[in-house]
Amino acid sequence: MKRYRYYMLIILMLIVFLPAWKNMERDSYNDRFSDNSVINFKLRSYIGQTGNEYSKDKIIVKLESNLDSYDRKKIFAETGFKKVEKLFDDYYIYENNERTDNIEDIIRKIRDIPGVKEVEPDYIAYLQTTPHDPYLKYQYYLANFGQTLTIDGKNITVKKDSDIKAKGAWDYSRGSSDLIIAVVDSGVDYSHPDLRDKLLEGYNFVVGNPYAIDDNGHGTEMAGIIGATTDNRLGISGICWDCKILPVKVLDADGKGRYSAIALGIRYAVDHGAKIINLSLGGYNPSFILEDAVKYAFNKGVAVIASVGDDKKKSILYPAAYTSYVLAVAASNYSDQRTTYSNYGPEVSVAAPGTYILTTTLQGKYAYVTGTSPATAIVSGIAGLILSLKNNISPSDLYKVIMYAADDVNEKTCPGTDIYFGYGRADAKKAVSPIELK
């Protein structure tokens, strides 16, 4: 009797400690399990936007076709599931009331029940993050697979992966319709089919009326890069799929604008809900009013992203040079190299592709554009993806996220930060995807 009591004691201790041991060893168990080619799936989690790859309360079972009703009921009872529903032919879906984390174990057990032909999790499919816009293949800056672009009769082969990793970023953020990006520029073409659904009512500071109609094309081009309507089977993909664009016209038909109008435009954008201001413009003269305007935006929690200029000078434009308040963007090319036109200097924060950037233009058309202007619009689009995900982040922290996530693409010649690329070529995926701790 005494011996029996001690056996009982040992069994009880095992009952308690076995699950604990199993818990600690689960990582190595999963590794072994993954090597098994019969069933090979693992949980994957995203940032709260997508779930697991399969349902945790359902499995799909295919039974032998010669079973009668009694056999089918017997098999179902043996599985321990609560509900059963016939899908079609010999396929059934077994369902539990609660989700479980050990579907893998359950499937292994059910597979061994006589009469069960196949068993698998009820996998979950997701909307593909590759949008169906026909010109996406020409937008190498979003996803560069080494494609060939034909521009003005000349074939240009771009270098694979010289892009901002937009497709990877879209798994985590596609923008938010609550986020407004102001394009302070030459206005925007309100009738462009790839833009019209994204545009808010803006203002024209050139003539002083509410119609920020583009008579130059530059603003329409920047708006398309940032947020053209995406996955509409038309034209191009914008970077920030769901963001709204606030057109603010400060440049005239010749692409010229007074500092006073630009300052007013910046303040207007801040006061009308913009969280990001794209300034693909600038001048070589410093200015109190311009500095005050970008400072006003910064202090109100609005990020200002501006281009450094296209004159290959070792001097950058204002307001980009006000780096206490502004993120200064230089241009790289389709092979992650320096361009022949981008200004440079210690103020450069980050670079983005700026050569042959396909975007929207006037009269419902599309065009390749080149310069630090499109590079700036690309960074504004990335900023939109980040802010859509983390709406409490300050402009200063937003700039740092963009800079620190950038790829040091010229590290062989200029390791670390440098006057041409700043922290490197912007990388949208690194900026929005979670860092996996190891």
Add this chain to the structure above:
Amino acid sequence: MKKGLALFAVMIILVGFSFAGDINFYGGLKGLFNSIKIKYKDSSVENKINLSSLSFGGKIEVDEIYYFSLYVGLTSAKFSEPVIFDNLPFSIKFPSDTQRGYYVNLNFHTYPFEIKGIEFGMGINVGMFMLKNSQWDIQLPIVSGMFDSDINSYDFNFNFLAKGEIFNGFYLYGGPSFLKIFGNIKGTEQINNDLTGEENKNFSNKKLMGFLVGFDYEVEDYLMISTEIRLINSYGLMVSLNYIF
């Protein structure tokens, strides 16, 4: 919070002694495994935490009515899915690896009524799982940084109990159980010494009410084993082995 609970534990023991009449002491080991479904505050995301502990301590029995116990030991915790910190400047996917730390358990139960050989009473159980802070390096293309985690979990358990002797030295008990589990996973990120962020993910258990059943068994005059199964959310399992002084 931690100091307060520890002080509370000491006070309960002192109060127990001050009322002491006939006193028995028990000393021994306790093993615990809890698997609990949790949800994060202000979020629809769910997870599961598995908490295991091995502790030692003692129990004081006063007048065969009041029981006070205090156990301290080691614990390990494992989330079934990674925890995503998505409000930090750079989002972090915190791994579901096992985290280790310390465990304190405080229990009071009493059986003041007896009807036809069945004792009726109530019990309160407080558990603290204090996991060690862990630190990871973050490496970005040019700059680097650190991520620190700090995880704590507390459970408060209130039970109405009925207890009866099934055979000589074997006591079965059980009853409805209220369990509140709450905890916090704090993530702190610092990159390049100028980009910092802190995010707290507060969690609690999904269901509060359940059922508890267990037994105490005097294997010998000097040896008692106890087990307890708690069915709330998922399940909890406890076994203890005590020497009776």
